[in-house]
Amino acid sequence: GAVVSQHPSRVICKSGTSVKIECRSLDFQATTMFWYRQFPKQSLMLMATSNEGSKATYEQGVEKDKFLINHASLTLSTLTVTSAHPEDSSFYICSARAFGADTQYFGPGTRLTVL
Amino acid sequence: DQQVKQNSPSLSVQEGRISILNCDYTNSMFDYFLWYKKYPAEGPTFLISISSIKDKNEDGRFTVFLNKSAKHLSLHIVPSQPGDSAVYFCAANQAGTALIFGKGTTLSVSS
Numbered sequence: 001g002a003v004v005s006q007h008p009s010r011v012i013c014k015s016g017t018s019v020k021i022e023c024r025s026l027d028f029q030a031t032t033m034f035w036y037r038q039f040p041k042q043s044l045m046l047m048a049t050s051n052e053g054s055k056a057t058y059e060q061g062v063e064k065d066k067f068l069i070n071h072a073s074l075t076l077s078t079l080t081v082t083s084a085h086p087e088d089s090s091f092y093i094c095s096a097r098a099f100g101a102d103t104q105y106f107g108p109g110t111r112l113t114v115l
Numbered sequence: 116d117q118q119v120k121q122n123s124p125s126l127s128v129q130e131g132r133i134s135i136l137n138c139d140y141t142n143s144m145f146d147y148f149l150w151y152k153k154y155p156a157e158g159p160t161f162l163i164s165i166s167s168i169k170d171k172n173e174d175g176r177f178t179v180f181l182n183k184s185a186k187h188l189s190l191h192i193v194p195s196q197p198g199d200s201a202v203y204f205c206a207a208n209q210a211g212t213a214l215i216f217g218k219g220t221t222l223s224v225s226s
Contacts, residue, residue: 006158034213043218044159044204093158095214102147102166104214106158 003027004096006107013084014115021079021110023094029074030096034104035067038091050077084114118142119207121217130226134192138205138217141186145207149214150179150190153202162203163190195224 003026013019023033032051036044048064050056050071058064066088068080077096081088091111095104120139128134136150146167151159165172165179165188172179178191192199202221206214 002161004158044216046213046215049213091156095158102208102210103149103161103164105161106151108158109156111156 002103002105004030004094004105004107006094006110008110009108010111010113012113012115015085016083018080018082019084019112021081021092021094021112023077023079023096023107025075025096025098025105028096028098030077031074031099032097033071033077034095034097035069035077035079036093036095038093038109044093047079081112084112086114088112089114117217118145119205119215119217121203121205121220123220124218125221125223127223127225128195130197130224131194134190134195134199134222134224136190136192136203136205136220136222138188138190139186140188140207142207142209142215143186144209145215146210147208148179148181148188149206150177151204151206151216152199153204153219159204192222195222197224197226200224 005024007022035047047062048056048058050069056069071077093109095106097104149164150162153159163174163177165181181188202219204219205217208214
């Protein structure tokens with residue numbers, strides 16, 4: 001149990017375009033989902049927390065207009081990187097947590113490369 | 116300010132021996148602690164957790180120890196296997212909040 005999927009696993013796009021990443025909890029209802037970013041050989045940096053049906057809470061320094069997060073259902077959250085630039089190239093990972101639970105389960109990650 | 120610290124970036128152990136991964140934290144409000152294992156280009160996999168009301172939790176070859184007075188936890192892997200080679204992240208949170216991760220320790224188990 002506790003499987004989280006992400007799609008796509010890898011995406012290459014041109015500078016200035018927008019990219020959408022999906023995160024799904026496959027066998028549980030995720031009242032809260034988290035989006036992380038990881039640079040090479042660095043820790044996971046929390047970008048934002050989203051609760052189903054409400055606006056995401058962004059960490060300091062993360063532009064909410066650039067990284068649009070939607071958590072419209074208990075099994076799906078999306079991260080849209082708008083007007084992507086090469087510096088947005090990174091490994092994006094989502095995680096999901098069920099209501100009242102402490103453990104977060106992570107998706108496999110999405111490698112974004114912006115040319 | 117780093118709230119969760121893994122001061123050893125790497126650890127090398129021989130197969131069959133014990134691996135001990137350490138983690139320190141500064142926030143005394145943390146009440147839940149977890150260890151995750153991560154391979155390159157993959158998401159972290161949950162390994163084991165412990166709540167602040169306990170000082171030990173065991174699951175197969177993995178045991179987590181928590182010393183609240185020292186704000187220190189450790190993960191013991193016995194016996195270590197080559198397949199355990201990965202990056203191990205320590206994480207902590209206060210109930211309902213997002214996890215705070217350490218920078219990770221790369222474990223290499225040689226056969």
